[in-house]
Amino acid sequence: MTGPRYPALIQSLPETVPFVGPEVQERTLGRPFRARIGANESVFGPSPEAIAAMQAESAEIWKYADPTNHDLKHALAADMGCSTDNIIVGEGIDGLLGYIVRLLVEQGDTVVTSDGAYPTFNYHVAGFGGVLHKVPYKDDHEDIDALLSKAAEVNAKLVYLANPDNPMGTWYDAAHIEKALDQIPDGTVLVLDEAYIEFAPAGTAPKIDPEDPRVIRFRTFSKGYGMAGARVGYACGASALIRAFDKVRNHFGMNRAAQAGALAALGDQAWLQEVVSKVSSARNEIAKIAAGHGLTALPSATNFVALDCGKDGDYARAVLAALVESGIFVRMPFVAPQDRCIRVSAGKPEDIAAFAEALPAALDRASKP
Amino acid sequence: MTGPRYPALIQSLPETVPFVGPEVQERTLGRPFRARIGANESVFGPSPEAIAAMQAESAEIWKYADPTNHDLKHALAADMGCSTDNIIVGEGIDGLLGYIVRLLVEQGDTVVTSDGAYPTFNYHVAGFGGVLHKVPYKDDHEDIDALLSKAAEVNAKLVYLANPDNPMGTWYDAAHIEKALDQIPDGTVLVLDEAYIEFAPAGTAPKIDPEDPRVIRFRTFSKGYGMAGARVGYACGASALIRAFDKVRNHFGMNRAAQAGALAALGDQAWLQEVVSKVSSARNEIAKIAAGHGLTALPSATNFVALDCGKDGDYARAVLAALVESGIFVRMPFVAPQDRCIRVSAGKPEDIAAFAEALPAALDRASKP
Numbered sequence: 030m031t032g033p034r035y036p037a038l039i040q041s042l043p044e045t046v047p048f049v050g051p052e053v054q055e056r057t058l059g060r061p062f063r064a065r066i067g068a069n070e071s072v073f074g075p076s077p078e079a080i081a082a083m084q085a086e087s088a089e090i091w092k093y094a095d096p097t098n099h100d101l102k103h104a105l106a107a108d109m110g111c112s113t114d115n116i117i118v119g120e121g122i123d124g125l126l127g128y129i130v131r132l133l134v135e136q137g138d139t140v141v142t143s144d145g146a147y148p149t150f151n152y153h154v155a156g157f158g159g160v161l162h163k164v165p166y167k168d169d170h171e172d173i174d175a176l177l178s179k180a181a182e183v184n185a186k187l188v189y190l191a192n193p194d195n196p197m198g199t200w201y202d203a204a205h206i207e208k209a210l211d212q213i214p215d216g217t218v219l220v221l222d223e224a225y226i227e228f229a230p231a232g233t234a235p236k237i238d239p240e241d242p243r244v245i246r247f248r249t250f251s252k253g254y255g256m257a258g259a260r261v262g263y264a265c266g267a268s269a270l271i272r273a274f275d276k277v278r279n280h281f282g283m284n285r286a287a288q289a290g291a292l293a294a295l296g297d298q299a300w301l302q303e304v305v306s307k308v309s310s311a312r313n314e315i316a317k318i319a320a321g322h323g324l325t326a327l328p329s330a331t332n333f334v335a336l337d338c339g340k341d342g343d344y345a346r347a348v349l350a351a352l353v354e355s356g357i358f359v360r361m362p363f364v365a366p367q368d369r370c371i372r373v374s375a376g377k378p379e380d381i382a383a384f385a386e387a388l389p390a391a392l393d394r395a396s397k398p
Numbered sequence: 399m400t401g402p403r404y405p406a407l408i409q410s411l412p413e414t415v416p417f418v419g420p421e422v423q424e425r426t427l428g429r430p431f432r433a434r435i436g437a438n439e440s441v442f443g444p445s446p447e448a449i450a451a452m453q454a455e456s457a458e459i460w461k462y463a464d465p466t467n468h469d470l471k472h473a474l475a476a477d478m479g480c481s482t483d484n485i486i487v488g489e490g491i492d493g494l495l496g497y498i499v500r501l502l503v504e505q506g507d508t509v510v511t512s513d514g515a516y517p518t519f520n521y522h523v524a525g526f527g528g529v530l531h532k533v534p535y536k537d538d539h540e541d542i543d544a545l546l547s548k549a550a551e552v553n554a555k556l557v558y559l560a561n562p563d564n565p566m567g568t569w570y571d572a573a574h575i576e577k578a579l580d581q582i583p584d585g586t587v588l589v590l591d592e593a594y595i596e597f598a599p600a601g602t603a604p605k606i607d608p609e610d611p612r613v614i615r616f617r618t619f620s621k622g623y624g625m626a627g628a629r630v631g632y633a634c635g636a637s638a639l640i641r642a643f644d645k646v647r648n649h650f651g652m653n654r655a656a657q658a659g660a661l662a663a664l665g666d667q668a669w670l671q672e673v674v675s676k677v678s679s680a681r682n683e684i685a686k687i688a689a690g691h692g693l694t695a696l697p698s699a700t701n702f703v704a705l706d707c708g709k710d711g712d713y714a715r716a717v718l719a720a721l722v723e724s725g726i727f728v729r730m731p732f733v734a735p736q737d738r739c740i741r742v743s744a745g746k747p748e749d750i751a752a753f754a755e756a757l758p759a760a761l762d763r764a765s766k767p
Contacts, residue, residue: 031585032611033639034555036504042645050650052464065461074460083456083655090452090627090659091443092434093620095421120489124648135405149650156646186403216400242401251462258459258654270402276411277525279493281419281518284653285627286452290459 038136038158045155047148051358063356063387064380069195069225069333071255072377073307075290076300079256082293086286094285101292105263108295111239114268120282122224122247122262125274127153129220129245129264132273133186134159141180142189143171145196145364147222150189159186166367169327169335170199173209181214188213191222193229196362196372198329206235210244218270219244227253227301228308229330242267252332253301254294259287308332311375318385322392327370335362335370338395342368347395355387407505407527416518420727432725432756433749438564438594438702440624441746442676444659445669448625451662455655463654470661474632477664480608483637489651491593491616491631494643496522498589498614498633501642502555503528510549511558512540514565514733516591519558528555535736538696538704539568542578550583557582560591562598565731565741567698575604579613587639588613596622596670597677598699611636621701622670623663628656677701680744687754691761696739704731704739711737713764720760726753 051068055061065072074080098118106113119125126149134140136158142150144163154161162183164175171194180188190209193200206221213219223246226234237244245266251257261283264271294300315334316326325337338345342365349361349371361371373384420437424430434441443449467487475482488494495518503509505527511519513532523530531552533544540563549557559578562569575590582588592615595603606613614635620626630652633640663669684703685695694706707714711734718730718740730740742753 032636033502033587033642034585035502035642036507038504039501039642039645044641044644046465046644046649048465048649050462050465052468053466056468068462070462071460074457080456080459083459084453086627087449087452087456087655087659088443090449091440091624093419093437093439093626096415096417096419097422099421099425120648120651123650127648132408133402133404135407138405216403218402255460257462258455260651260653267401272413273402273404273408275413275415276408279489279496280415280417281492282489282629284629284656286456286655287653290456 047152062358064383065358066374066376067358067360069374070257073304075255076294076297078297079290079294083286083290086289094283096280115239117271117274118263121260122249125262139183139185140187141185145367169197177212180217185217189220193225193330197335198331200330203235213243221246224249225331240267250291261287261291308375333374351391351394357387416521431727433752434727435743435745436727436729438743439626442673444624445663445666447666448659448663452655452659455658463652465649484608486640486643487632490629491618494631508552508554509556510554514736538566546581549586554586558589562594562699566704567700569699572604582612590615593618594700609636619660630656630660677744702743706739716764720763724756726756
């Protein structure tokens with residue numbers, strides 16, 4: 030009984046989990062977290078209209094979802110100012126990143142990203158046998174010039190840039206991204222991850238010709254729209270590239286209630302603006318609390334704040350561990366020097382209060398050998 | 399501006415849609431279907447407990463789902479009589495089939511299936527560059543002996559078998575499948591698709607040692623449990639193979655409300671039994687109506703009936719087109735000689751009445767040149 034014969038690529042892959050979920054940590058701790066502010070989920074939730082739409086559609090869940098995502102795609106195209114031919118809807122940005130990597134990267138192909146940027150993108154690149162080149166952050170920003178010159182140097186198929194950035198929360202204005210677009214090496218496609226764009230100041234999202242073949246931008250209902258558990262992401266790109274997703278995607282992969290929820294969420298921009306405003310207040314509050322204990326909040330255009338703990342990664346990891354132990358779910362960057370920070374997602378007042386209460390003891394514990 | 403550089407494999411793939419969704423057809427028709435009995439969805443819907451669970455969880459959709467599917471996996475393991483190490487949960491059987499193909503098939507690897515069996519499996523095999531060998535059905539059954547000897551002949555990585563079969567509805571009893579297991583060629587893995595197993599007579603599901611490395615069985619909440627639009631499938635196989643899914647799967651790919659709904663659905667076996675009984679009545683009713691017009695219903699262990707229209711594929715396609723035109727969503731096998739049939743899913747009395755009303759005119763229209 031020989032059983033499965035795995036290709037060499039598959040044999041070489043670790044049984045990776047890009048992130049450990051908070052539920053796993055809760056089972057380990059033996060109790061629920063007091064504050065869930067670690068995965069940049071939106072504690073403010075989705076629009077009540079989105080919840081109502083998902084609840085109504087739950088009774089219709091016996092039907093497969095429309096595989097063309099017709100209604101949602103039309104609404105997104107109107108929102109993005111492009112044709113529906115420029116829009117692909119998929120199972121979260123994670124799912125869509127998997128598809129774009131599969132579409133362009135075969136074994137040995139090169140891809141460029143920043144050292145410490147989104148691990149799930151790296152997971153997909155490794156999963157298809159791509160060779161990943163990483164450039165360091167610069168002053169807690171992804172270093173666009175370094176990304177582009179590395180892409181040219183290694184003849185990259187893809188170069189990844191998140192704007193605003195996760196896990197640091199930093200960002201570039203539109204002009205910077207537009208200038209970068211003009212410097213993309215021939216044959217490289219820019220994967221522009223705009224998961225947090227709704228939280229960024231006006232003037233952050235670049236103007237991009239939807240038919241520009243050098244870039245594809247990714248957005249999501251997981252962050253500003255508060256629907257992380259629904260799995261609805263979308264991408265906007267040249268129609269030829271968008272059509273190519275039909276070669277590999279799981280056509281019937283969308284959840285029907287999620288489709289309906291996303292459509293309703295998009296229609297309630299007032300709710301989104303309210304969330305953005307609450308997130309901004311929460312960021313300020315977190316920064317204030319941190320400052321009271323000698324930590325520095327990095328400027329953020331997202332729904333989280335990176336807090337510089339002022340020492341090295343080991344210290345920040347100790348602070349994080351103590352916070353988690355005391356029931357506060359937070360995360361932190363994986364790579365130095367960004368790993369001197371912990372990353373705290375915007376919370377409701379009660380979440381922030383729990384964080385404020387737990388922080389002094391956590392710092393205290395981390396400081397002791 | 400060169401833009402994307404696609405690998406040769408991707409270039410070779412068509413922009414396929416394995417199935418056209420009924421919503422697309424409705425937009426073409428300019429009106430909604432009167433009866434939606436073409437995709438083997440369960441018109442009887444999920445358990446009210448599952449609907450309630452999904453509705454409750456809609457308010458919690460701001461949280462990502464547990465990437466380990468802990469609770470659902472435990473319940474499924476108990477139900478299947480195996481360890482949680484033998485269970486993988488994923489985005490429908492379609493999603494899981496994509497993963498198993500990716501895990502085992504690289505370009506040029508061989509795979510065996512029946513000519514006219516599930517197209518989405520074939521789509522995945524083509525998508526990863528596999529070479530598909532097809533053997534004919536035999537008396538409207540998948541031909542197990544032919545599948546196994548072809549698998550041995552071409553040294554297949556995977557051999558696909560649906561039991562009960564879609565699109566014909568035929569099935570083998572457990573003893574047949576168990577005997578087949580013992581004849582699987584060395585190094586071949588049997589993909590046993592049991593999507594319709596809940597509708598099959600007792601004694602259809604084979605006894606399989608969960609650690610048997612030669613087979614992986616796939617099941618779903620889309621059919622008996624009435625949750626096609628939720629996207630919850632699962633597979634049961636040897637723990638080493640199950641662990642391998644963690645190398646490639648979208649760890650945060652599940653919809654949180656769907657997880658909760660599936661768990662509740664699994665807990666309401668009384669509802670499932672009621673659905674199975676209603677489906678059985680509906681099959682009988684469809685067969686009776688068909689017989690009244692000279693069509694022969696094939697025996698079925700699923701939630702649909704293949705109706706032999708008694709002539710060739712062109713005739714059955716004309717019948718189908720006329721039914722669709724008159725507002726009845728049905729589908730049919732793609733391949734001869736199975737394509738002498740149309741395939742009608744179990745419906746509520748009103749669905750079947752609409753079908754009964756439309757059928758005579760459709761047959762009439764198909765008979766005229």
